Amino acid sequence: MGQSFHPEQVAVLVVEDDALLRAEAVDLCIEAGFTTHEARTADQAIRVLEHHPEIRVLFTDIEMEGSMDGLKLAHAVRERWPPVAILITSGRRMVTQADLPENGLFFAKPYPPDDIVAALNAIAARIAP
Amino acid sequence: MTLHAKLGADVGQTDSLRMADLFCLHDWASTPLGRREIWPPVLRTTVDLMLGSLHPMCVLWGPRRLFLYNDGYAEILGSRHPGALGRPTEEVWPELWGDLGPLIDRTFRGESFAFRDHPLTMTRNGFEEQVWYDFAYSPIRDERGEVVGLLNVTSDCTARVQAQRERDGAIERLRVGEGRLAALVEASxxxxxxxxxxxxxxxxxxxxxxxxxxxxxxxxxxxxxxxxxxxxxxxxxxxxxxxxxxxxxxxxxxxxxxxxxxxxxxxxxxxxxxxxxxxxxxxxxxxxxxxxxAVEQLRESEAFMRGVLASSNDCIKVLDLDARLTFMSEGGQRVMEVSDFNALEGCPWPSFWEGAGNIAAREAIASARAGVACSFQGYANTMRGNRRYWDVQVSPILGADGRPERILSISRDITDLKAAEEARAVLVQELAHRMKNTLAMVQAIVTQTLRQARSMEEGRTAVSQRLSALGRAQDILTRSNFTEADIHEVIAVTIDPHRVAEDRIAWSGPSLTLTAQQALGLSLATHELATNAAKYGALSNETGRVTMSWRVEDGAFAFDWVESGGPPVAPPEGRGFGSKLIERIVASYFDGEGRLDFDPSGIRFRLTGVPGGTAVEA
CATH class of the missing domain: 3.30.450.20 (PAS domain)
Incomplete structure (x- = not known):
């Protein structure tokens, strides 16, 4: 890296319907130094994004209740907020690059926390002012 | 010949005028007999006797055996009549002379002979004729007793002999035939x-x-x-x-x-x-x-085979080498829902198969024609249009020369098996997902616990206890197919390892079905509260009590944990994973709130939310 950046200036949105997993993902992001928001559903996630333009990373599960799943959310976010980086995780599906929005990253559950942190840091480094 | 014919026509009349006339007209003077008037009396008498008889007779006279005969005999002479009259016998019957000459000589020496059915071969008409005669030779003696002539009384018995011979032949043939028939009957x-x-x-x-x-x-x-x-x-x-x-x-x-x-x-x-x-x-x-x-056995064996074919639910078909249907078993018609096989007979079999099955069927036919059996699976509709999945074996039926003569195709409906396989694949997929989800939960619990642990020892204990609570909750879910569980069961199973005395932990509330997540969450929360109570709260002394109660009112769910009789409660210095789990995480599963109250008289916890996890907050 070698480049200095300030993670707290990069906000992450964690979308996960399981409270336990969501709590752990949120803690992981906070621990890594990022400002972290959370949402249980895709619809909630859209509202959070609308209120927090500083969010630069979407970290979402795929399976969730509501009007859309994580993949649809990811595509919608890519459409509405093109700069937002996208991380996707799932325990059910092996997602291929073709399913993901451009530059999206996939992590199979259960994921190694360090991989997520490394990905977040790389994103933060790329978009650092 | 006219004369002969006339003579023949008159046979049967009492007078023999014709020969008598010839005797009168004959030039006897130029013969050794001389004129008739000078014939010895015995000759005249004999000739008169002869001429007066209707029976064939002849007289052989003198050393030269001169031949004299009557009308009856004229017929026997054939074309030699009337030239034979008065001539030496040797000249009249040259073909017989060799046989008869010696007998004639012996008659002249005084013997008499009689022959019956004597065979003779005559050439009297210019060709050989086989004839049979009865005849009797008698010597004629003169007044001195000397033999001077021979009287032959004869009759033609050819017709009788031939009839006899024919009858004998017929009898012989009949006898042989009967013998054969008898042998045949005997041999049969x-x-x-x-x-x-x-x-x-x-x-x-x-x-x-x-x-x-x-x-x-x-x-x-x-x-x-x-x-x-x-x-x-x-x-x-x-x-x-x-x-x-x-x-x-x-x-x-x-x-x-x-x-x-x-x-x-x-x-x-x-x-x-x-x-x-x-x-x-x-x-x-x-x-x-x-x-x-044998026929009966064959019939039974055929009936047996028919029964086997009929009772098998396999669709057993025989195709010709061009893959046209020639036979389908009764059971096959049943599973293929065929109402009239005649409508199908001769249809090309591969056309029943759709998509990849069609290609596989054609390949199977080509293989069977080459003498190699093969199998495939594919979809084909029954005659009523029901889609079925079949396991198919196609094999050649070899002729006497060892070459494929026809093709046997046996299809088994494995639609249910296929569906079960697919269901199993889905189940395996689902299981893998749940396992990963559980692993993710384990990971979260471990990470969260260790993040707050003050020592490895404390972390290890907390992790083991929490995973153990998670495991017990999973047991309940396993029994109910992972989808839901009753709250009574969840509480009972979770509290069980923490029970200290019969009456110190009590719970009451209506029966209520929880979602899988709610069951896991409530189980983890109850575990945290009980662990804490055993360490610091109502279960840490000999007298404290824990009371759990829940209710559903107007669609709202409320759960209370109330401790009493324990040591005085002091609020903790910081909130750990336990608190977070109880207040935030579990509450989220119920779409509600969790509130932990460190009342000095005993810890209280209230969880409110929606039972059954029905509504999801939009």
């Missing part, structure tokens, strides 16, 4: 029988060992040879044949000589007399028991 293993014209009576039966003999006429022959239940049918056939008077054939069951059941093929013909009346029926019966049993 068939039994023989004779019946009265109306079949009421059996006259004889030679059973040849396989059925009993009948030697004397018998009217109860049916009882002797036939089983009671067969008699009526056989009687009808017999009566119809008797009415028509025509040969008839019948294969029927009989009682064999040893009393066991057998089968005979019987053929009977009516025997008629010269007037055309039936005098008896003659019949032969062959023992066809072995053949009948």
């Amino acid at each position: 293993p068939d039994s023989l029988y004779t019946m009265s014209p109306d079949w009421q009576e059996m006259r004889t039966l030679h059973g040849r060992g396989f059925i009993a003999d009948t030697d004397a006429p018998c009217v109860r022959w049916m009882d002797a040879y036939l089983f009671p239940e067969d008699q009526a049918g056989i009687r009808r056939t017999v009566e119809a044949a008797v009415a028509r008077t025509e040969p008839f054939e019948l294969e029927h069951r009989v009682r064999l000589a040893d009393g066991s059941e057998g089968w005979i093929f019987s053929r009977a013909v009516p025997v008629t007399d010269a007037a055309g009346r039936v005098t008896e029926w003659f019949g032969m019966a062959a023992d066809v028991t072995a053949r009948h049993r």
Whole structure:
């Protein structure tokens, strides 16, 4: 890296319907130094994004209740907020690059926390002012 | 010849004028006999006697055996009449002279001869004729007793001899024929029988060992040879044949000589007399028991095979080498829902298959034609359009020359198996997902616990206890297929390891179904509260109590944990994972709130939310 950046200036949105997993993902992001928001559903996630333009990373599960799943959310976010980086995780599906929005990253559950942190840091480094 | 014809026409008249005329007209003077007037009296007398007889006679006279004959004899001479008259006998019958000359000489020496049916070969008409004659030679003596002539009284018995010979021949042929017939009958293993014209009576039966003999006429022959239940049918056939008077054939069951059941093929013909009346029926019966049993066995074996084919739910088909349907088993028609096989016969079999199955079917046919069996699976519709998945084996049926002659195709409906396989695949997929989800939960619990642990020891204990609580909750879910669980069961299972005395932990509330996540969450929360109570709260002394209660009012769920009688409660210095789990995470599963109250008289926890996790906050 070698480049200095300030993670707290990069906000992450964690979308996960399981409270336990969501709590752990949120803690992981906070621990890594990022400002972290959370949402249980895709619809909630859209509202959070609308209120927090500083969010630069979407970290979402795929399976969730509501009007859309994580993949649809990811595509919608890519459409509405093109700069937002996208991380996707799932325990059910092996997602291929073709399913993901451009530059999206996939992590199979259960994921190694360090991989997520490394990905977040790389994103933060790329978009650092 | 005219003369001869005339003479012939007059045979039978009492006078023999013609020869008498010839005797008168003949120039006797130029012969050794001389004029007739000077003939010795014995000659004249003999000639007169001869000429007066209708019976063929001739006289041979003197050393030269001069030939004299009457009208009866003229016929015997054929074309030699009338030139023979008065000539030496040797010249008249040169072809006979060698045989008869010695006898004639002996007659002249005084002997008499009589011959019956004596064969002679005459050339009297210019060709050889085989004839038979009766004749008698008698010497004629003069007044001194000297033999001077020979009288031959003869008759042509050729017709009689020939008739006799023909009859003898016919009799011989008949005898040979009968002998052959007898040999044939003897050589045949068939039994023989004779019946009265109306079949009421059996006259004889030679059973040849396989059925009993009948030697004397018998009217109860049916009882002797036939089983009671067969008699009526056989009687009808017999009566119809008797009415028509025509040969008839019948294969029927009989009682064999040893009393066991057998089968005979019987053929009977009516025997008629010269007037055309039936005098008896003659019949032969062959023992066809072995053949009948073989046929019966074949029929049984065929019925067995048919039964097997019919009862199999496999669709068994035979195709020709061009893959056209020629046969489909009954069971096959059932599973293929075929109502009329005639409509299918000759149809190309691969066309029943869709998509990849069609290609596989064509390949299977090509393989079978090359003599190699193969199998495939694919979808094909039944005749009623129901889609089925089939496991198909296609094999060549080899002819006597070892080359594929036809093709056997056996299709088994494995639609259910296929569906079960697919369901299993889905289940495996789902299981993998749940396992990963559980691992993710484990990961979260471990990470969260270790993040707050003050020592490895504390972390290890907390992790083990929490995972153990998670495991027990999973047990409940496993029993209910991972989708839901009753709250009573969840509480009971979670509290069980923490129970200290019968009455110190109590709970009450209505039966309530929780979602899988709610069950896991409530289980983890209760575990945290109980662990804390055992360490610091109501369960840490000898008297404290824990009371849990829940209710549902107006669709809202409320759960209370109330401790009492424990040591005084002091609020903790910081909030750990336990608190977070209780207040935030579990509450989220119920779409509600969790509130932990560190009341000095005892910790209280209230969880509110939606039961059954129905509504999701939008």
